Amino acid sequence: MPFKYVSSIPQYRLYNSKHANRSTAGKLVTIYPRIDLLEQTLRRLDDHLRHIEGPHILSDVRWSNGPVFVRFGAFKRMEHDGKFCVLRPDGSWDEDRRQPWFILPDWVTVPDFLKPAVDRKELYDVPFNVESVIRQSNAGGVYSAYMIATGEEVVVKEGRRHAGYTRDAADGHARIRHEAEVLRRLAGAEATPRVVWEGDVGGHYMVALSKMVGMTLERWIVLNMPLYSSLPKDWQEYASRCNQIVNRLIDAVAGINAADVVHGDIHPQNILVDPSNLSIAIIDFETATSLVGMLTRAINAPGYTVPDEIETSHADRYAITKLITDMLTARVEHEDITDERYNWALPVLLEQISAKNGSAPAAMLQMIETRRRILVDIGLHEKSDIEPPVANFIAKLRADMPAVMAASQSRFGHLPVHYSVFEDELSGVGLGFAGHAIALYPERDESLIIGITNEAQRSTRVGMFDGLCGSVYGLLRLGAETDAVALIDGVDLLGSAPSMRVFDGAAGILIAALKAEAYGAVVKKISSNLQRDIGEVARQYLAATGMDHKVRSIRTNRFVLQNSGLMYGDLGLAWLFAEAYIRFGSTLFIDAMNHALMSELRSYEFTPGGGLQFEDNGRLLPYLATGSAGFGVVLHDIPADLVNPAVSAVIPDLITACAPTFSASCGLFNGYSGLFYGRNGLKKFMGADLAPLADLDTSVRAMAVYTSFEAWAVPSDENFRVTTDFATGASGIIHVANMVRSGYYGLLQPLQT
Template identity: 30%
Template sequence: MAVNDQYELYCLADRLFYDTADRRGIEIPDFAVAGREVPRGWSHQPSDTWFHYAPTGHDVPPQGWKIHVSAGLADAARVLEIVWDYCVERDIPFKFLRSRSVVTMLNSKGAARGASGKLVTIYPRQDCLELTLKELDGLLAGVRGPYILSDLRYGDGPLFVRYGGFVARRCVAANGDLVPAMENDRGELVPDVRGPSFTVPDWVELPGFLTPHLEARNAVTTTELPYAVESVMHFSNGGGVYLATDRRSGERVVLKEARPMAGLDAAERDAVARLQHEREVLRRLDGLDCVPGYRDYFVLGDHHFLVMEFVDATPLQRTLVRTFPLTKADATAESIAEYTVWALDTLPKVRAAIEALHERGVVFCDLHPNNILVTPEGRLVLIDFEVATFVEDRGRSVLAHPAFQAPADRRGADVDHYALACLTLGLFAPQLTITVPLARAKASQLGRLIVDTFPVPPELVKRAVHTISGPIGGGPTASVTLGDPMAAMARAILASATPERADRLFPGDPAQFRPGGGVNLAHGAAGVLFALDAAGAGRFPDLEEWLLRQRPESPPGFYDGLHGVAYVLDRFGHVDRALDLVDRAMAGRWRELDLGLWSGLAGIGLNLLHLGLDARPLVELCAERLPDDVPETSGGANPRAGLLYGLSGPALLFLRAYDHTRDPALLDLAERALRLDLKRCVLTSDGSLQVNQGWRTLPYLDEGSVGIAIVLADLLRQRPGSSLAAALPDLLKVGRCRFFVQPGLFAGRAGMVMADRTLIPGLDWHVLPYRDGIAFPGDQLLRLSMDFATGTAGVLYALSGTPLPFTHPLGAEPYAVPGGVPLRPPAKEVIGAPNS
């Protein structure tokens, strides 16, 4: 699991749950200009990141050339005042980032490269574009800001331009996602691509006055450098890392790039400041075998470059992913023991490298498996010293991997000691130390699980646990019984409810803050209440009333929109309200949706069948749009595979339609759709059949092999002689794996439980205490989640044995979960105050 830095914005407001920055917990002050009174005749729309302003009664074109203003934090407040005064006086709509914290997050090293740098977006009249740029350029003279990669820079100031949408419109992209859209010259909605390079749509002509600016942009080249770039090794918002050859010596080197004022860290340092610091650190460490050798430093077009020795090696993370035995269906005691030997051999080498740094007075501050390289000859090298500190400064990490980041009370060398302890646990429980800040007792529980699972010296694990959190609960072998785990989950879910809030009822994934996300089936109240009822925890009229009061501006889909809410309300007997929502959903442009179950035609059609309504137009449209062939690899630019996003969703629609009509042509369509999804699967080294995305294989319920298996098993009830039957055992073989990084229903262990009940005890790798119950972290593991798709409600639903809507269980009957399923949570600890 790669950590998605966009989730960090939703970690600012609360210690336990994802939330918007303006809601709860710490105070995050907005820019002063945000406190101005809304001008008369203007409208104001706030969001968790932007403040939107527009004159009322003025028609805004749907698309055109927009202006972006970039500014560093030192100039941001002044820039906002200038832009406000200019735009309000001329009735020009605009929006700006609401606070310094949001600016820092959206300009951080891990932020999206294309969108980073934008402080203000201005929507000018197209006949005044040149004048607006010229006047603002004069008003903003001297302002410095990060380069906006998606745009064309106007002059050498903070103004950038790009052609794109002015109003919110969406279309289906090639990968099946709904994305921002604009209209082409044929009147068709096409993706409004916002990538890390400036492009002009084919049907749009670059205004003549911008031609010199484009020529200036293209004038900067690398041809005069003494280094020939061979390939890109890595990109971040702070810059790139490139493999190159020194033209003078022939040595292969690494060029590490830093963009000025981009890639901010928690201390508000930019990538250039960190790269200059890294140069000084490498000079201090020169001669150590565990550190790349320093070669050179130069500046090109305002971008800074550090030149280092190229170490031809494999990151420790890649070796871990490839060899970790518990993620293999064919793991044996021998393979577990072999892996343990490798891990125990690696840890002292890492410790020795860290100690060598400390002897030179350097604290690494960013130790994690991707920053550890191991050559075929066994040389171990640490890389990425941009946040390193000096021992005498007693500093702490400001930009570290969250699974290894020391708490605020660790300073100096203790920061590295903490990360080493996390690495000790992390080699046997990958990524899971990221959950320790949610409950101090988690380190102790992970230690016990590791000792129970691997032939690792208990004292080694005990020392690591002590370093992380101190001796809690009697050490790594402590355990606590909380009774029936399903009842404990229900208690935690209900304790987290916030009916006083209008935006959401239960905390969940950040996706709940998108339009309609707080009420929908995947991330909102409908899904949580549905799971509680399905698990036998009961109905809660006051919470249902909260759901009934909502009038969400939601998409029409099943898991992400109105049809899913209607499904739940119908289940609860609110039939008229459910049908009202269906009417609203079907009044929109549903024909433009993708084929999938998550948000597209398959999910809507299935719900119409369930409600006894006419689904024939959707069945026919899915049949018409079913492709004749697909690439062998899903992901990237290709549509996804699997139950929720792939063609297994339409296959399920064809099967349920067959139940109504008994038309064998529908079985033919279902078989064809499944065959296409299976084409995107590959047999892995452990003999399991998984969805192939080129850079990874996926077993999960949402877009992996288990979701396909559920629908294939459904087809085989009607066509047991299908040639696809041979694939089913291999699709389900992944259920023999004993470790999954996330616990959730759609992309984690809970979804695998839907196919194999023996996986239930393994949920104790993720379980955490909350109030007088237990809960689970959501996607990215940074915060607890109670929602259906990613969190505790989904885990509860999986344990209940209830099949997903419109599906049948893999066995003849749903599995009846006995009381007291042997989950082993960490030591009991109240970690949430009321509505925390």
């Protein structure tokens, strides 16, 4: 009988941790019996395991009372149209929906012996009514609710037994019960919730807490930071309000510590701010400990983990110093990236603002002094002998990048790339060896050719920025035409493309073919007639209303789930048609380009001081891959009289969107490098003066980290790890600098033999 199992205890704990996938978490052994053996298998397993406790598998039905669960699904991985699927009896595909609740296809007949389990409903009396979900994880959930007897608004926290483990072996149930105990001890303490009710509900521990007023500090920073201003008066006003929040937080932490409690996980999502009066509340005490207790480091926010040399009693005050840096620069230095933990963004920001009037605003300096004073009080002094990154930092980044790549390959067996590479099996120009080869050109390193080839042979993706097509482009950039031809021999790239997007679909493959026309043997394997094939795409697109976005709002940073901008939306098709017009001169492509530009703009919104940006359920995206900056890549070389006047009219607003004082990251796709590059492309279209490369160098220098192997590097979008890839790391930054020096703003230059 086929089966699979998790091979080690550490791996099982990882798969059943707090942030594990809720639809698959908790499974230790999965067995695939024939349908005629299913009942016998279930009963025999239950006979042996019924007295053993285990996690509830959310996607399955519990067979009896033990840890045995069953679901209907595919025995092996089957995909169709980019989705996991099963085959219906008639041979057609049906999505194998893997959700954290039991789903039974409507065409499946439930065997009689399973009907009691499928039909079983477990109902419990609780003194509250849940109105909405705030968030959920494998450990449990957080819900907005009200008490039935009094109508009081509460927040209900749920902890699951045997699920959501942290490294200290505490499950969600234990942590929520612990949180309730801590909050009872803190009853009456300033800025903390009150326990309204608690109890065990069907093996889930639930606590109803008084609802605290306000938005998260993270959200408050986003809404209030004068990101698009370097005027001292704007930063003085912002920093003055930040000081009020910080002072109230210092007082609240003092009160909590006085009750022999250390919160242990203070960060911007665990602090609420009332925007009307700047009062604060501290929430989420599930990892709290005593002043002399042990800190739980497994689920703390990255960048806020307390150094080993700091006593537990000082943990919350140390977190406040990180918050001050975060409030001023929208980033913190993560301990997994650099031992120094020095944030160069702060001095660079002061340098930029001081340039306006010769000195930094007093309120900003007050925040920095508060930070310094706390560090001194807790016995942590910042090093005074740290060498700052050099002024010409991008050149240093380029010089050190091979060492950073080699160190990662030696230590971990792979390039230092964004974690999505492993989650979604990405490579190509965006996340693979190919992007590194483009950045390091004209260096022709045989190891890069070998790396690209090996990576491409393993890839299951075919796109320009995520897979095989990008590998081919990278090989051609290195002049390895024979290797490139061999990679796609017998492969139908366009026919295999899962979408029309630039990132992973047909548009990106066709753009690659246009850029690689000098290599006729390769292009013929993609398209026997590029003008005809792109023309057919244009005609079909003009007959439609734009790209089909089944889910308009996404609120995720995963590359494969985006749906806007140059890489993922209508703007990417505009790029294809613009390139086709430059190559072939047909007005069909201008018509299609303008249609795509207008379709893209349908989801953009004007923002106070922030220009015109793509709006996604409250998120504003000005970035090159997903928003405003991508317009610069499309329009940089198109005559202004060919562009729809409605598009031309908003170019100044798009430029404004691409011109923040700084960004929380510095990468190409979703950071300052892409904003800088797209802004210059738009300025080139308008005939305006371009920003000097020194501006980019200053902003990238603010993100510099000095690694343990004595090389300079930069972190990825989320600031979690050092990366060198094209989309988020050093390769993209170096490539932008190369393109700016050459005066080219079409992102990827046409290749020459």
